[in-house]
Amino acid sequence: MSAALIVDLGLALSILGLGVWTVAARSHNGAVVGYIAYGLLVALVWVRLAAVDVALTEAAIGSGLTGLLLLGVATRLPRSARQPSPTAGRWTRLLAGVLSATVAGGLAAVVLLLPDPAPTLAPSVAANLPATGLGNPVTGVLIAFRAIDTLLESVVLVFAIIGVWSLAPKDGWGERPGWLRPAPLGSALTLLAQLLPPIGILVGIHLFWTGANAPGGAFQGGAVLAAMWVLAMIAGLTRPPAVSRRRLRLVLVIGPALFLAVGVAGIWLAGDFLAYPVAYAKPLILVIEAALTLSIAAALGLLLAGPPEAPSAAERQP
Amino acid sequence: MTAVTLFGLCGAALVGLGLYGLIVLPGALRRIIAFNLLGSGVFLLFGVIARRGGGAIAGTGSDPVPQALIITGLVVAFAxxxxxxxxxxxxxxxxxxxxxxxxxEADR
Structure with a gap:
């Protein structure tokens, strides 16, 4: 057994252990913290699986932003709900256990019986990548070969914002989002929120820019930028913008709108929807990615900031 | 057993674990976490299939098409x-x- 395999075995066991913990933990806070640690370890697994782009996304969005979202609600649950007693009966649990074990067993059998040699699209991606002018095959798939997925995904983020905003209380519409309640100024958090964002914003822009040729891209860069914005909001250095502001809504939709416009223009200029004219492929992709990064950062930050609330309602919340 | 198979089995177990939690856990927050666990297991299975499809050409250790799908999936799961x-x-x-x-019912 090689050293690398021992490390991988340790990683796999830690992940499974943390997974069991998030299901079995008695306190909600414990389960959420377990899930954050789980996400960070899964990011390491992605590196071991040679998927560094996915690792960056997992660490930033799967662990970081999701963790913040879950922690925000876990600390607000009523005391009676903090110590859950299992409401599912013994038979329900037994049946659920049998069902889950069957599904897991079936998937494990599929993993063990995967065809060899494995089917792959990597050679066709490598053959067509030069036409896009990009060096990172994952970015090439995201923005060119499977552009429709990415376009729809950026629209999903806008829909999620609409869904969250529509949960505003009766008197909250048009106000500022109310989830992120600033800590008192002068705490260590204030210092962190002053020191980290200049570096974080650079890292976010670097991730977007380097994504053309190395691991990174619009989603990873956007997530880091969103994290910096949320940090400043939590520390009270900046307030979430009122949802009725036109400029905010413009920033939210500029990425998907530009992507769609270039895609439609492709019907005439390159012969197909979402096709790029080869001579202008690289500049067009960079412009789309820049707009997407901005929109994704705004959407992720606003999803964490929650629906708009009237100022008084924010004070009344437990 | 190779590392790739190991992580594949790990993904399969996580799907089962998430499904179990989704059914039996009380309270919406715990079910949301279990749902994310289930999704994470599915992404790991995708990643394993991507890794097996990689290495066909120099410079890619992993098939980029499933990788892009996982990134899309992670963002949609967050939304x-x-x-x-x-x-x-x-x-x-x-x-x-x-x-x-x-x-x-809650008082059972």
Whole structure:
């Protein structure tokens, strides 16, 4: 057994252990913290699986932003709900256990019986990548070969914002989002929120820019930028913008709108929807990615900031 | 057994674990976490298939097409989680409870 395999075995066991913990933990806070640690370890697994782009996304969005979202609600649950007693009966649990074990067993059998040699699209991606002018095959798939997925995904983020905003209380519409309640100024958090964002914003822009040729891209860069914005909001250095502001809504939709416009223009200029004219492929992709990064950062930050609330309602919340 | 198979089995176990939690856990927050666990297991299975398809050409250790799908999936999972948390917080605001069972059922 090689050293690398021992490390991988340790990683796999830690992940499974943390997974069991998030299901079995008695306190909600414990389960959420377990899930954050789980996400960070899964990011390491992605590196071991040679998927560094996915690792960056997992660490930033799967662990970081999701963790913040879950922690925000876990600390607000009523005391009676903090110590859950299992409401599912013994038979329900037994049946659920049998069902889950069957599904897991079936998937494990599929993993063990995967065809060899494995089917792959990597050679066709490598053959067509030069036409896009990009060096990172994952970015090439995201923005060119499977552009429709990415376009729809950026629209999903806008829909999620609409869904969250529509949960505003009766008197909250048009106000500022109310989830992120600033800590008192002068705490260590204030210092962190002053020191980290200049570096974080650079890292976010670097991730977007380097994504053309190395691991990174619009989603990873956007997530880091969103994290910096949320940090400043939590520390009270900046307030979430009122949802009725036109400029905010413009920033939210500029990425998907530009992507769609270039895609439609492709019907005439390159012969197909979402096709790029080869001579202008690289500049067009960079412009789309820049707009997407901005929109994704705004959407992720606003999803964490929650629906708009009237100022008084924010004070009344437990 | 190779590392790739190991992580594949790990992904399969996580799907089962998430499914179990989704069914039996009380309270919406714990079910949201279990749902994310289930999704994470599915992504790991995708990643394993991507890794097996990699190495066909120099410079890629992993098939980029499933990788791109996983990135898309992670972002969509986050958006869905945010919406679910927003619904839960609204439920808390309205009723002070974190579940939608009848009051009598919750006291079982």
């Amino acid at each position: 869905a989680t945010a919406l679910a948390v927003a619904l839960l917080r609204r439920l808390l605001q309205e009723t002070g409870r974190d579940d939608w069972d009848e009051a009598g």
